[in-house]
Amino acid sequence: MSNPLSVLIVEDEALLAVELGFLVREAGCVEVGHAADSAVAVQMAAQLKPDIALVDVHLADGPTGVDAAREIAAHHGAMVLFMTANVKRLPEDLAGACGVIGKPYTDRAVRRALIYLVGCLERGCADTHPPPGLTLSDSHAARWGVHHLEKTA
Amino acid sequence: MIERRDTFRADSLLTPRAGIDDPFAAAVHATRMSMIIADAQAPDMPIVFANDAFLALSGYARDEVLGRNCRFLQGPDTDPEMARRLAQAVVEGAPINVDILNYSKDGKPFWNALQISPVRNAEGLLVYYIGSQIDVTARKNAEDRLVRDREGLVTVATEQTRAAEQALAERTALLHEVDHRVKNNLQLIGSLLVLQTRRTEDLQTRIALESMLSRVSAIATVHRRLFQSRDLERFDVAAFVRDLVGDVSSSHDKVAIDLDLQSIEIDAAQAAPLALAVNELLDNAFAHGLNERRAGKLSVRVQRQNGHYLIAICDGGPGLPPSGQFEPGFGLTIVGLLAQQLRAELRFEPTNPGVRAILELPVNA
Numbered sequence: 001m002s003n004p005l006s007v008l009i010v011e012d013e014a015l016l017a018v019e020l021g022f023l024v025r026e027a028g029c030v031e032v033g034h035a036a037d038s039a040v041a042v043q044m045a046a047q048l049k050p051d052i053a054l055v056d057v058h059l060a061d062g063p064t065g066v067d068a069a070r071e072i073a074a075h076h077g078a079m080v081l082f083m084t085a086n087v088k089r090l091p092e093d094l095a096g097a098c099g100v101i102g103k104p105y106t107d108r109a110v111r112r113a114l115i116y117l118v119g120c121l122e123r124g125c126a127d128t129h130p131p132p133g134l135t136l137s138d139s140h141a142a143r144w145g146v147h148h149l150e151k152t153a
Numbered sequence: 154m155i156e157r158r159d160t161f162r163a164d165s166l167l168t169p170r171a172g173i174d175d176p177f178a179a180a181v182h183a184t185r186m187s188m189i190i191a192d193a194q195a196p197d198m199p200i201v202f203a204n205d206a207f208l209a210l211s212g213y214a215r216d217e218v219l220g221r222n223c224r225f226l227q228g229p230d231t232d233p234e235m236a237r238r239l240a241q242a243v244v245e246g247a248p249i250n251v252d253i254l255n256y257s258k259d260g261k262p263f264w265n266a267l268q269i270s271p272v273r274n275a276e277g278l279l280v281y282y283i284g285s286q287i288d289v290t291a292r293k294n295a296e297d298r299l300v301r302d303r304e305g306l307v308t309v310a311t312e313q314t315r316a317a318e319q320a321l322a323e324r325t326a327l328l329h330e331v332d333h334r335v336k337n338n339l340q341l342i343g344s345l346l347v348l349q350t351r352r353t354e355d356l357q358t359r360i361a362l363e364s365m366l367s368r369v370s371a372i373a374t375v376h377r378r379l380f381q382s383r384d385l386e387r388f389d390v391a392a393f394v395r396d397l398v399g400d401v402s403s404s405h406d407k408v409a410i411d412l413d414l415q416s417i418e419i420d421a422a423q424a425a426p427l428a429l430a431v432n433e434l435l436d437n438a439f440a441h442g443l444n445e446r447r448a449g450k451l452s453v454r455v456q457r458q459n460g461h462y463l464i465a466i467c468d469g470g471p472g473l474p475p476s477g478q479f480e481p482g483f484g485l486t487i488v489g490l491l492a493q494q495l496r497a498e499l500r501f502e503p504t505n506p507g508v509r510a511i512l513e514l515p516v517n518a
Contacts, residue, residue: 132399
Protein backbone atom coordinates (compact mmCIF):
# COMPACT_ATOMS: atom_id res chain seq x y z
CA MET A 1 0.00 0.00 0.00
CA SER A 2 1.23 3.50 -0.78
CA ASN A 3 0.74 6.45 1.58
CA PRO A 4 -1.99 5.72 4.09
CA LEU A 5 -5.20 7.66 3.45
CA SER A 6 -5.94 10.57 5.76
CA VAL A 7 -9.23 10.72 7.65
CA LEU A 8 -11.08 13.61 9.29
CA ILE A 9 -13.52 12.61 12.04
CA VAL A 10 -16.59 14.83 12.42
CA GLU A 11 -18.43 13.63 15.55
CA ASP A 12 -19.66 15.53 18.61
CA GLU A 13 -19.58 12.56 20.98
CA ALA A 14 -16.03 12.55 22.36
CA LEU A 15 -15.96 8.84 23.21
CA LEU A 16 -17.26 7.81 19.78
CA ALA A 17 -14.65 10.06 18.16
CA VAL A 18 -11.83 8.44 20.16
CA GLU A 19 -13.04 4.96 19.29
CA LEU A 20 -13.37 5.93 15.60
CA GLY A 21 -9.74 7.09 15.76
CA PHE A 22 -8.68 3.57 16.79
CA LEU A 23 -10.74 2.03 14.01
CA VAL A 24 -9.30 4.40 11.42
CA ARG A 25 -5.75 3.35 12.39
CA GLU A 26 -6.73 -0.33 12.41
CA ALA A 27 -8.04 0.09 8.87
CA GLY A 28 -4.60 1.32 7.83
CA CYS A 29 -5.46 5.02 7.63
CA VAL A 30 -4.27 8.02 9.64
CA GLU A 31 -6.54 10.34 11.60
CA VAL A 32 -5.62 13.94 10.74
CA GLY A 33 -8.19 15.74 12.84
CA HIS A 34 -11.41 15.70 14.83
CA ALA A 35 -14.17 18.31 14.62
CA ALA A 36 -17.26 18.44 16.84
CA ASP A 37 -19.21 21.09 14.92
CA SER A 38 -19.85 21.93 11.28
CA ALA A 39 -17.83 25.16 11.04
CA VAL A 40 -14.68 23.55 12.41
CA ALA A 41 -15.30 20.51 10.22
CA VAL A 42 -15.44 22.53 7.00
CA GLN A 43 -12.44 24.64 8.05
CA MET A 44 -10.36 21.54 8.87
CA ALA A 45 -11.38 19.90 5.60
CA ALA A 46 -10.23 23.01 3.71
CA GLN A 47 -6.87 23.12 5.52
CA LEU A 48 -6.02 19.45 5.91
CA LYS A 49 -7.45 18.17 2.61
CA PRO A 50 -8.27 14.71 4.06
CA ASP A 51 -8.95 11.79 1.70
CA ILE A 52 -11.93 10.67 3.77
CA ALA A 53 -14.31 12.47 6.16
CA LEU A 54 -16.46 10.47 8.59
CA VAL A 55 -19.44 12.73 9.30
CA ASP A 56 -22.19 12.46 11.92
CA VAL A 57 -25.47 14.28 11.13
CA HIS A 58 -26.13 15.68 14.62
CA LEU A 59 -23.16 17.80 15.63
CA ALA A 60 -22.49 20.16 18.51
CA ASP A 61 -24.18 22.99 16.58
CA GLY A 62 -27.28 21.00 15.63
CA PRO A 63 -28.32 18.81 12.67
CA THR A 64 -25.70 20.44 10.49
CA GLY A 65 -23.79 17.37 9.33
CA VAL A 66 -25.56 17.10 5.97
CA ASP A 67 -24.66 20.65 4.91
CA ALA A 68 -21.11 20.27 6.16
CA ALA A 69 -20.78 16.99 4.27
CA ARG A 70 -22.06 18.57 1.04
CA GLU A 71 -19.56 21.39 1.37
CA ILE A 72 -16.66 19.07 2.17
CA ALA A 73 -17.48 16.65 -0.66
CA ALA A 74 -18.08 19.38 -3.25
CA HIS A 75 -15.29 21.83 -2.48
CA HIS A 76 -12.59 20.16 -0.42
CA GLY A 77 -12.04 16.91 -2.25
CA ALA A 78 -12.75 14.48 0.57
CA MET A 79 -14.84 11.34 0.19
CA VAL A 80 -17.54 11.64 2.85
CA LEU A 81 -18.98 8.69 4.77
CA PHE A 82 -22.02 9.41 6.96
CA MET A 83 -22.28 7.74 10.35
CA THR A 84 -25.72 8.49 11.74
CA ALA A 85 -28.63 7.14 13.76
CA ASN A 86 -30.94 8.99 11.36
CA VAL A 87 -30.36 7.22 8.07
CA LYS A 88 -33.95 7.91 6.96
CA ARG A 89 -33.45 11.67 7.28
CA LEU A 90 -30.56 11.82 4.81
CA PRO A 91 -31.27 13.37 1.39
CA GLU A 92 -31.71 11.01 -1.56
CA ASP A 93 -28.32 11.89 -3.07
CA LEU A 94 -26.61 11.53 0.35
CA ALA A 95 -25.32 15.10 -0.11
CA GLY A 96 -22.50 13.83 -2.30
CA ALA A 97 -21.32 11.30 0.30
CA CYS A 98 -20.12 7.86 -0.83
CA GLY A 99 -22.36 6.06 1.63
CA VAL A 100 -23.69 5.67 5.14
CA ILE A 101 -23.17 3.48 8.18
CA GLY A 102 -26.21 3.41 10.46
CA LYS A 103 -25.77 3.84 14.19
CA PRO A 104 -25.57 1.83 16.33
CA TYR A 105 -22.68 0.28 14.39
CA THR A 106 -20.23 -2.30 15.64
CA ASP A 107 -16.48 -1.69 15.63
CA ARG A 108 -16.14 -4.61 13.24
CA ALA A 109 -18.63 -3.11 10.78
CA VAL A 110 -16.81 0.24 10.72
CA ARG A 111 -13.36 -1.34 10.30
CA ARG A 112 -14.68 -3.52 7.49
CA ALA A 113 -16.40 -0.59 5.77
CA LEU A 114 -13.27 1.55 5.95
CA ILE A 115 -11.10 -1.20 4.50
CA TYR A 116 -13.64 -1.70 1.72
CA LEU A 117 -13.82 2.02 0.89
CA VAL A 118 -10.03 2.40 0.93
CA GLY A 119 -9.88 -0.46 -1.56
CA CYS A 120 -12.49 1.16 -3.80
CA LEU A 121 -10.63 4.49 -3.69
CA GLU A 122 -7.27 2.96 -4.51
CA ARG A 123 -8.52 0.73 -7.32
CA GLY A 124 -11.16 3.11 -8.58
CA CYS A 125 -13.64 0.27 -8.57
CA ALA A 126 -15.26 -2.25 -6.22
CA ASP A 127 -14.16 -5.88 -6.12
CA THR A 128 -17.15 -7.06 -4.07
CA HIS A 129 -20.51 -5.79 -2.90
CA PRO A 130 -20.29 -3.52 0.14
CA PRO A 131 -19.97 -5.35 3.48
CA PRO A 132 -22.95 -5.62 5.88
CA GLY A 133 -23.66 -2.33 7.61
CA LEU A 134 -22.42 -0.14 4.75
CA THR A 135 -24.86 1.34 2.24
CA LEU A 136 -23.35 3.07 -0.79
CA SER A 137 -24.88 6.09 -2.47
CA ASP A 138 -26.24 5.47 -5.98
CA SER A 139 -23.58 7.70 -7.52
CA HIS A 140 -20.65 5.91 -5.86
CA ALA A 141 -22.11 2.46 -6.43
CA ALA A 142 -22.29 3.39 -10.15
CA ARG A 143 -18.81 4.97 -10.14
CA TRP A 144 -17.28 1.84 -8.64
CA GLY A 145 -19.26 -0.53 -10.85
CA VAL A 146 -21.01 -2.32 -7.98
CA HIS A 147 -24.06 -3.10 -10.13
CA HIS A 148 -21.90 -5.07 -12.58
CA LEU A 149 -20.67 -7.42 -9.87
CA GLU A 150 -22.38 -10.77 -9.58
CA LYS A 151 -25.06 -10.98 -6.95
CA THR A 152 -23.69 -12.68 -3.88
CA ALA A 153 -25.91 -14.79 -1.71
CA MET B 154 -102.92 26.03 -15.73
CA ILE B 155 -105.99 28.01 -16.61
CA GLU B 156 -107.42 27.13 -19.97
CA ARG B 157 -108.24 29.82 -22.47
CA ARG B 158 -112.01 29.52 -21.94
CA ASP B 159 -111.48 30.34 -18.27
CA THR B 160 -110.13 33.78 -19.03
CA PHE B 161 -113.68 35.02 -19.16
CA ARG B 162 -114.25 33.72 -15.68
CA ALA B 163 -111.09 35.52 -14.57
CA ASP B 164 -112.71 38.65 -15.97
CA SER B 165 -115.81 37.98 -13.92
CA LEU B 166 -113.70 37.91 -10.74
CA LEU B 167 -112.88 41.56 -11.18
CA THR B 168 -116.40 42.87 -11.07
CA PRO B 169 -117.67 44.26 -7.78
CA ARG B 170 -120.26 41.48 -7.53
CA ALA B 171 -117.69 38.78 -8.21
CA GLY B 172 -118.42 35.45 -6.61
CA ILE B 173 -122.03 36.09 -5.82
CA ASP B 174 -123.41 34.15 -8.77
CA ASP B 175 -120.36 32.22 -9.83
CA PRO B 176 -119.19 29.27 -7.70
CA PHE B 177 -115.77 29.35 -9.44
CA ALA B 178 -115.20 33.00 -8.52
CA ALA B 179 -116.46 32.28 -5.01
CA ALA B 180 -113.95 29.47 -4.69
CA VAL B 181 -111.05 31.69 -5.77
CA HIS B 182 -112.09 34.27 -3.18
CA ALA B 183 -112.42 31.78 -0.38
CA THR B 184 -109.54 29.37 -0.99
CA ARG B 185 -106.72 29.37 1.52
CA MET B 186 -104.33 29.30 -1.45
CA SER B 187 -103.07 32.89 -1.88
CA MET B 188 -103.82 34.21 -5.38
CA ILE B 189 -103.45 37.46 -7.30
CA ILE B 190 -104.18 38.54 -10.86
CA ALA B 191 -102.17 41.20 -12.66
CA ASP B 192 -103.18 43.07 -15.81
CA ALA B 193 -100.69 42.14 -18.49
CA GLN B 194 -101.80 44.93 -20.81
CA ALA B 195 -101.63 47.88 -18.37
CA PRO B 196 -98.31 49.72 -17.82
CA ASP B 197 -96.08 47.92 -15.26
CA MET B 198 -98.66 45.14 -14.93
CA PRO B 199 -100.58 46.22 -11.81
CA ILE B 200 -102.41 43.82 -9.52
CA VAL B 201 -106.09 43.91 -10.33
CA PHE B 202 -107.24 41.18 -7.99
CA ALA B 203 -106.01 39.72 -4.69
CA ASN B 204 -107.88 37.12 -2.66
CA ASP B 205 -108.19 37.13 1.13
CA ALA B 206 -105.51 34.49 1.51
CA PHE B 207 -103.02 36.79 -0.26
CA LEU B 208 -103.94 39.67 2.05
CA ALA B 209 -103.52 37.40 5.07
CA LEU B 210 -100.13 36.21 3.82
CA SER B 211 -98.76 39.64 2.90
CA GLY B 212 -100.37 41.61 5.71
CA TYR B 213 -101.56 44.35 3.36
CA ALA B 214 -105.11 45.67 2.92
CA ARG B 215 -106.72 45.20 -0.48
CA ASP B 216 -106.53 48.91 -1.37
CA GLU B 217 -102.77 48.89 -0.58
CA VAL B 218 -102.25 46.12 -3.10
CA LEU B 219 -104.46 46.87 -6.05
CA GLY B 220 -102.84 48.95 -8.76
CA ARG B 221 -99.24 48.06 -7.75
CA ASN B 222 -96.75 45.77 -9.44
CA CYS B 223 -96.24 42.78 -7.18
CA ARG B 224 -92.47 43.40 -6.91
CA PHE B 225 -93.26 45.46 -3.79
CA LEU B 226 -93.12 42.10 -1.97
CA GLN B 227 -89.34 41.95 -2.58
CA GLY B 228 -86.92 43.32 -0.01
CA PRO B 229 -83.29 43.74 0.98
CA ASP B 230 -82.36 40.03 1.10
CA THR B 231 -84.33 38.95 -1.95
CA ASP B 232 -81.96 37.14 -4.31
CA PRO B 233 -81.51 39.53 -7.30
CA GLU B 234 -81.03 36.51 -9.56
CA MET B 235 -84.49 35.17 -8.60
CA ALA B 236 -86.04 38.61 -9.18
CA ARG B 237 -84.32 38.78 -12.58
CA ARG B 238 -85.60 35.32 -13.62
CA LEU B 239 -89.10 36.33 -12.56
CA ALA B 240 -88.99 39.59 -14.52
CA GLN B 241 -87.61 37.79 -17.58
CA ALA B 242 -90.38 35.14 -17.53
CA VAL B 243 -93.02 37.89 -17.31
CA VAL B 244 -91.47 39.74 -20.27
CA GLU B 245 -91.39 36.50 -22.29
CA GLY B 246 -94.93 35.55 -21.28
CA ALA B 247 -93.67 32.23 -19.93
CA PRO B 248 -94.95 30.41 -16.84
CA ILE B 249 -92.48 30.21 -13.96
CA ASN B 250 -92.11 28.63 -10.52
CA VAL B 251 -89.58 30.11 -8.10
CA ASP B 252 -88.84 30.10 -4.39
CA ILE B 253 -88.24 33.75 -3.60
CA LEU B 254 -87.71 35.66 -0.36
CA ASN B 255 -90.58 38.17 0.09
CA TYR B 256 -91.49 40.57 2.86
CA SER B 257 -94.88 41.08 4.50
CA LYS B 258 -96.13 44.58 5.40
CA ASP B 259 -94.58 44.46 8.87
CA GLY B 260 -91.16 43.80 7.27
CA LYS B 261 -91.05 40.13 8.20
CA PRO B 262 -89.40 38.00 5.48
CA PHE B 263 -91.04 34.79 4.30
CA TRP B 264 -90.16 32.24 1.66
CA ASN B 265 -92.69 32.36 -1.14
CA ALA B 266 -93.10 29.37 -3.46
CA LEU B 267 -94.42 31.52 -6.28
CA GLN B 268 -96.11 30.21 -9.40
CA ILE B 269 -96.99 32.63 -12.21
CA SER B 270 -99.01 31.59 -15.23
CA PRO B 271 -99.82 33.77 -18.25
CA VAL B 272 -103.50 33.95 -19.22
CA ARG B 273 -104.40 34.59 -22.87
CA ASN B 274 -107.73 35.58 -24.40
CA ALA B 275 -109.42 33.96 -27.38
CA GLU B 276 -107.15 35.86 -29.77
CA GLY B 277 -104.08 34.56 -27.98
CA LEU B 278 -103.30 37.96 -26.52
CA LEU B 279 -101.66 37.92 -23.11
CA VAL B 280 -104.21 39.59 -20.85
CA TYR B 281 -103.47 38.52 -17.29
CA TYR B 282 -100.90 36.95 -15.11
CA ILE B 283 -102.28 34.81 -12.38
CA GLY B 284 -99.97 34.22 -9.45
CA SER B 285 -100.27 31.87 -6.49
CA GLN B 286 -98.14 31.98 -3.38
CA ILE B 287 -97.38 29.38 -0.75
CA ASP B 288 -95.44 30.27 2.40
CA VAL B 289 -92.63 27.69 2.53
CA THR B 290 -90.56 29.46 5.19
CA ALA B 291 -90.68 26.44 7.53
CA ARG B 292 -89.47 24.09 4.78
CA LYS B 293 -86.75 26.54 3.69
CA ASN B 294 -85.54 27.02 7.24
CA ALA B 295 -85.36 23.27 7.73
CA GLU B 296 -83.37 22.96 4.49
CA ASP B 297 -81.04 25.76 5.56
CA ARG B 298 -80.60 24.10 8.93
CA LEU B 299 -79.72 20.84 7.20
CA VAL B 300 -77.18 22.60 5.00
CA ARG B 301 -75.75 24.44 8.01
CA ASP B 302 -75.65 21.21 10.03
CA ARG B 303 -73.93 19.43 7.17
CA GLU B 304 -71.42 22.26 6.79
CA GLY B 305 -70.96 22.20 10.55
CA LEU B 306 -70.32 18.47 10.46
CA VAL B 307 -67.83 18.89 7.62
CA THR B 308 -66.08 21.62 9.61
CA VAL B 309 -65.95 19.42 12.70
CA ALA B 310 -64.70 16.46 10.67
CA THR B 311 -62.05 18.61 8.95
CA GLU B 312 -60.97 19.98 12.30
CA GLN B 313 -60.79 16.50 13.81
CA THR B 314 -58.84 15.16 10.82
CA ARG B 315 -56.40 18.05 11.11
CA ALA B 316 -56.01 17.44 14.85
CA ALA B 317 -55.47 13.73 14.25
CA GLU B 318 -52.89 14.43 11.56
CA GLN B 319 -51.09 16.83 13.83
CA ALA B 320 -51.14 14.31 16.67
CA LEU B 321 -49.75 11.67 14.31
CA ALA B 322 -47.01 14.02 13.11
CA GLU B 323 -46.08 14.82 16.71
CA ARG B 324 -46.09 11.14 17.59
CA THR B 325 -43.86 10.34 14.60
CA ALA B 326 -41.47 13.16 15.47
CA LEU B 327 -41.33 11.96 19.06
CA LEU B 328 -40.75 8.41 17.92
CA HIS B 329 -37.87 9.55 15.70
CA GLU B 330 -36.38 11.53 18.56
CA VAL B 331 -36.62 8.59 20.98
CA ASP B 332 -35.27 6.24 18.31
CA HIS B 333 -32.38 8.58 17.70
CA ARG B 334 -31.52 8.82 21.40
CA VAL B 335 -31.79 5.09 21.97
CA LYS B 336 -29.48 4.40 19.01
CA ASN B 337 -26.96 6.99 20.16
CA ASN B 338 -26.99 5.65 23.70
CA LEU B 339 -26.53 2.07 22.50
CA GLN B 340 -23.67 3.34 20.34
CA LEU B 341 -22.15 5.06 23.36
CA ILE B 342 -22.45 1.94 25.53
CA GLY B 343 -20.84 -0.12 22.76
CA SER B 344 -18.00 2.33 22.31
CA LEU B 345 -17.37 2.45 26.06
CA LEU B 346 -17.02 -1.32 26.14
CA VAL B 347 -14.68 -1.28 23.13
CA LEU B 348 -12.55 1.49 24.64
CA GLN B 349 -12.22 -0.34 27.93
CA THR B 350 -11.42 -3.58 26.16
CA ARG B 351 -8.58 -1.81 24.35
CA ARG B 352 -7.10 -0.74 27.70
CA THR B 353 -7.48 -4.17 29.33
CA GLU B 354 -4.58 -6.64 29.35
CA ASP B 355 -6.05 -9.39 31.50
CA LEU B 356 -7.35 -12.05 29.11
CA GLN B 357 -10.35 -13.15 31.21
CA THR B 358 -11.49 -9.54 31.65
CA ARG B 359 -11.10 -8.91 27.93
CA ILE B 360 -13.21 -11.94 27.12
CA ALA B 361 -15.89 -10.82 29.56
CA LEU B 362 -15.92 -7.30 28.10
CA GLU B 363 -16.05 -8.64 24.56
CA SER B 364 -18.98 -10.88 25.48
CA MET B 365 -20.80 -7.91 26.93
CA LEU B 366 -20.05 -5.90 23.78
CA SER B 367 -21.42 -8.73 21.68
CA ARG B 368 -24.66 -8.72 23.73
CA VAL B 369 -25.05 -4.96 23.53
CA SER B 370 -24.38 -5.12 19.79
CA ALA B 371 -27.07 -7.77 19.37
CA ILE B 372 -29.60 -5.51 21.09
CA ALA B 373 -28.36 -2.58 19.00
CA THR B 374 -28.86 -4.60 15.83
CA VAL B 375 -32.43 -5.39 16.92
CA HIS B 376 -33.07 -1.72 17.41
CA ARG B 377 -31.61 -0.74 14.06
CA ARG B 378 -33.66 -3.48 12.34
CA LEU B 379 -36.91 -2.56 14.07
CA PHE B 380 -36.73 1.06 13.03
CA GLN B 381 -35.71 0.21 9.48
CA SER B 382 -38.79 -1.91 8.97
CA ARG B 383 -42.14 -0.43 7.98
CA ASP B 384 -43.98 -2.26 10.71
CA LEU B 385 -42.67 -1.43 14.16
CA GLU B 386 -44.70 -4.28 15.65
CA ARG B 387 -43.03 -7.13 13.77
CA PHE B 388 -39.45 -8.30 13.73
CA ASP B 389 -37.86 -10.19 10.86
CA VAL B 390 -35.76 -12.95 12.42
CA ALA B 391 -34.03 -13.99 9.19
CA ALA B 392 -32.90 -10.44 8.41
CA PHE B 393 -31.56 -10.09 11.94
CA VAL B 394 -29.62 -13.36 11.73
CA ARG B 395 -28.16 -12.28 8.38
CA ASP B 396 -26.98 -8.98 9.93
CA LEU B 397 -25.60 -10.68 13.02
CA VAL B 398 -23.73 -13.42 11.14
CA GLY B 399 -22.46 -10.88 8.62
CA ASP B 400 -20.98 -8.84 11.41
CA VAL B 401 -19.49 -11.67 13.48
CA SER B 402 -18.10 -13.59 10.53
CA SER B 403 -15.87 -10.70 9.42
CA SER B 404 -13.50 -11.51 12.27
CA HIS B 405 -13.50 -15.24 11.43
CA ASP B 406 -12.25 -15.46 7.87
CA LYS B 407 -11.38 -19.15 8.18
CA VAL B 408 -14.93 -20.13 9.01
CA ALA B 409 -17.33 -21.17 6.26
CA ILE B 410 -20.85 -20.20 7.19
CA ASP B 411 -23.86 -21.72 5.52
CA LEU B 412 -27.11 -19.77 5.89
CA ASP B 413 -30.54 -21.23 5.19
CA LEU B 414 -32.96 -18.52 6.25
CA GLN B 415 -36.69 -18.52 5.70
CA SER B 416 -38.36 -15.22 6.36
CA ILE B 417 -40.22 -15.43 9.67
CA GLU B 418 -41.60 -12.59 11.72
CA ILE B 419 -42.16 -12.43 15.45
CA ASP B 420 -43.75 -9.89 17.75
CA ALA B 421 -41.42 -6.92 18.31
CA ALA B 422 -41.66 -7.45 22.08
CA GLN B 423 -39.88 -10.79 21.63
CA ALA B 424 -37.16 -9.40 19.40
CA ALA B 425 -34.57 -8.50 22.04
CA PRO B 426 -34.76 -11.75 24.06
CA LEU B 427 -34.69 -13.87 20.92
CA ALA B 428 -31.83 -11.84 19.46
CA LEU B 429 -29.82 -12.20 22.67
CA ALA B 430 -30.42 -15.96 22.74
CA VAL B 431 -29.39 -16.41 19.10
CA ASN B 432 -26.36 -14.20 19.66
CA GLU B 433 -25.21 -16.37 22.61
CA LEU B 434 -25.66 -19.57 20.64
CA LEU B 435 -23.72 -18.11 17.74
CA ASP B 436 -20.93 -16.85 20.02
CA ASN B 437 -20.90 -20.28 21.64
CA ALA B 438 -20.52 -21.96 18.26
CA PHE B 439 -17.60 -19.69 17.39
CA ALA B 440 -16.02 -20.28 20.82
CA HIS B 441 -16.37 -24.09 20.98
CA GLY B 442 -17.28 -25.26 17.51
CA LEU B 443 -14.05 -24.50 15.65
CA ASN B 444 -10.80 -26.41 15.45
CA GLU B 445 -7.51 -25.35 17.03
CA ARG B 446 -6.69 -23.15 14.02
CA ARG B 447 -9.97 -21.26 14.57
CA ALA B 448 -11.25 -22.72 11.30
CA GLY B 449 -14.40 -24.73 10.62
CA LYS B 450 -17.88 -24.83 9.29
CA LEU B 451 -21.04 -23.39 10.77
CA SER B 452 -24.57 -23.50 9.53
CA VAL B 453 -27.53 -21.43 10.64
CA ARG B 454 -31.07 -22.37 9.73
CA VAL B 455 -34.26 -20.38 10.35
CA GLN B 456 -37.52 -22.00 9.33
CA ARG B 457 -41.13 -22.62 10.18
CA GLN B 458 -41.89 -26.23 10.98
CA ASN B 459 -44.92 -27.98 12.50
CA GLY B 460 -46.39 -24.85 14.03
CA HIS B 461 -43.03 -23.80 15.44
CA TYR B 462 -40.29 -21.41 14.47
CA LEU B 463 -37.06 -23.31 14.45
CA ILE B 464 -33.66 -21.71 14.76
CA ALA B 465 -30.79 -24.16 14.49
CA ILE B 466 -27.09 -23.38 14.77
CA CYS B 467 -24.80 -26.22 13.85
CA ASP B 468 -21.01 -26.36 14.38
CA GLY B 469 -18.41 -28.90 13.37
CA GLY B 470 -16.38 -28.79 16.58
CA PRO B 471 -15.43 -31.54 19.06
CA GLY B 472 -19.06 -31.89 20.13
CA LEU B 473 -20.67 -32.71 23.44
CA PRO B 474 -18.87 -34.72 26.11
CA PRO B 475 -19.67 -38.45 25.88
CA SER B 476 -22.03 -38.22 28.84
CA GLY B 477 -24.08 -35.58 27.04
CA GLN B 478 -23.89 -33.60 30.29
CA PHE B 479 -22.08 -30.28 30.51
CA GLU B 480 -21.96 -27.38 32.91
CA PRO B 481 -23.44 -24.35 31.15
CA GLY B 482 -21.42 -21.15 31.32
CA PHE B 483 -22.92 -17.70 31.79
CA GLY B 484 -23.84 -17.44 28.09
CA LEU B 485 -25.84 -20.67 28.00
CA THR B 486 -27.43 -19.84 31.35
CA ILE B 487 -28.71 -16.66 29.71
CA VAL B 488 -30.04 -18.65 26.74
CA GLY B 489 -31.87 -21.00 29.13
CA LEU B 490 -33.53 -18.10 30.91
CA LEU B 491 -34.47 -16.35 27.68
CA ALA B 492 -35.88 -19.58 26.24
CA GLN B 493 -38.13 -19.91 29.29
CA GLN B 494 -39.24 -16.32 28.86
CA LEU B 495 -40.02 -16.95 25.17
CA ARG B 496 -41.75 -20.27 26.03
CA ALA B 497 -39.28 -21.82 23.64
CA GLU B 498 -37.63 -25.21 23.83
CA LEU B 499 -33.83 -25.28 23.84
CA ARG B 500 -31.97 -28.48 23.08
CA PHE B 501 -28.54 -29.63 21.94
CA GLU B 502 -28.09 -32.55 19.60
CA PRO B 503 -24.79 -34.28 18.68
CA THR B 504 -24.13 -34.12 14.95
CA ASN B 505 -20.85 -36.08 14.90
CA PRO B 506 -18.77 -34.12 14.60
CA GLY B 507 -20.16 -31.09 16.30
CA VAL B 508 -23.29 -29.95 18.00
CA ARG B 509 -26.60 -28.60 16.80
CA ALA B 510 -28.23 -26.08 19.10
CA ILE B 511 -31.95 -25.77 18.45
CA LEU B 512 -34.33 -23.13 19.67
CA GLU B 513 -37.97 -23.91 18.95
CA LEU B 514 -40.58 -21.18 19.49
CA PRO B 515 -44.33 -21.62 19.36
CA VAL B 516 -45.60 -19.56 16.40
CA ASN B 517 -48.16 -17.62 18.41
CA ALA B 518 -46.15 -17.17 21.57
